[in-house]
Amino acid sequence: MGRKRLPGIPRSTSQKASSTAKNARAISGIFAPSSECACGRPTRAAKRSPVSSLSTESPTETQAISTTSGPNRRENLGQQAIKIAPSALRGISTTTEWTTKACTGSPNKVSRGKSITTNILVTDRFQCVTPDLAADLELAISMADTADAITMAHFQSLDLVIDTKPDLTPVTEADLQVEQTLRASLSEQRALDSMLGEEFGVTGASNRQWIIDPIDGTKNFVRGVPVWATLIALAIDDEVVLGVVSAPALGRRWWARLGGGAWQSTFGAPATGLRVSSVRSLADASLSYSDSVGWESTLPKLAAATWRQRAYGDFWSHMLVAEGAVDIAVEPADLRPWDVAALIPIVTEAGGQITAIDGTPALRGGSAAASNGLLHEDLLRLLAT
Known part of the structure; x- marks a missing residue:
């Protein structure tokens, strides 16, 4: 059955990402985007897709869209990974507009039904403008690009600075630089959100909390083993609603948002949906x-x-x-x-x-x-x- 081509994200929306993401071009050779990629970013008025009759479980291989059309430029994964919506693939009605409300009462939860709405941050003093999860995922992917540029610049470096934390685990200058840079980006683009990171602890008291591990697998990183990654997540009321795992030395990235399926890309190949095994014993x-x-x-x-x-x-x-x-x-x-x-x-x-x-x-x-x-x-x- 033929599939309807879904529109991509307008270029102006991706330009809202932190300017520090430009640094990701330092490792741009790793990832090459296709003209379409499923990642959880809805279009402005997503309508029920012709493929919505497929399973509404997380996407299978038959649901993942890949294409070889369009320019095959070697760019960072973030430009690849924000272009089509698994939610639209699965027939979920969404909205991308940012919503302004008086911040009273409890924050809106992500609906598990046919509509995914914006999440409103609660505060006693402000009228809040908070993006939906797709915009949050777009930001997380942009931050992962930035982190990849920093970590790859330090990986296997002969002059890598390594210290030992009080718990006797190693910390490198790359760990510190990644977390500082991502915190700066979040302070600019999600100023009301809380942050929790391995190296600098907690800042803020919002019900929306970004959780960052600048380098998961620091001991591998220090020894030159390529199995390490930057982990970025967003939790709302202690429920994790999106996550990005970026392992540039492996050429791998995985990401997911609540209701949008789980996805991966390997060395810039078109993104594919993830599905666990069916082993029962x-x-x-x-x-x-x-x-x-x-x-x-x-x-x-x-x-x-x-x-x-x-x-x-x-x-x-x-x-x-x-x-x-x-x-x-x-x-x-x-x-x-x-x-x-x-x-x-x-x-x-x-x-x-x-x-x-x-x-x-x-x-x-x-x-x-x-x-x-x-x-x-x-x-x-x-x-x-």
Whole structure:
């Protein structure tokens, strides 16, 4: 069945991103955009798409749009990743206008029905103008471009400055520069929002909180191992509604927003939808974890119960769950919100499930257990023994 071509984002909307995103052109050779890319950015008046009869679950391979038409310029992923709306693909009516309201009462939640509306920030003093999630995702992607330019400039550098934090974990000048730069961008473009970052803690007290890990996998970064990423998330009332995971040394990026599906791009190939596996038995499941510290007695039990075990580690384990390449990912201890926030919407929008190992919400649970959803109950039961 032929698919109707969906309109892209007007160039003027992308120009609202921070000017610091221009730095991303330093690594522009990594990503090459197609003329269309599904990412969760709705058009001004999205109408029901001819493909809306397809499943309203997170997009499958048949729902992902790719095209070779248009110029094949080698530009940053942010220009690629903001062009079509999975919400329009899935027949969801949306609005992109920013909404001004008196900031009273509780903030609007994202509707889970046929309409996705703007989220209004609550404050006693201001009339607030707050963008919808698609605009927030566009900003997050732009910030990821900026972060990629900074981190790649430092990666495998012979003069990289490395310090040790009080918890004895390393921090590099790249960690600090990324978080400072992203905070500056948010202060300019989302001045009323709160921020939580690994290196500089919490600022602000809004119900909308941006959560940033400038480099997840700093030890890999320091040693020249390419498995590390910048994690950017937005939580509204402690519910994570969008996440971006950008791993430029791998040439990979994953992103999702609530109700918009989960997506990835590899070295600039057209974006494709993510879907978890359909494995139903632990005995057939592939397990990934970070290390054995903190669950020396439980890991052997889980290893014995599963088909295959590999320590891919950190963010990558969870992204592999979202891709359906791995069925279970577990990090049993010492996780902070910035370690897990961006992972949550990507795994869940791909059809999976992610919680703390005791089944409580993952954001502040101190641990993470991700699965394809079908295995989650059995996984948590085993982890509890």
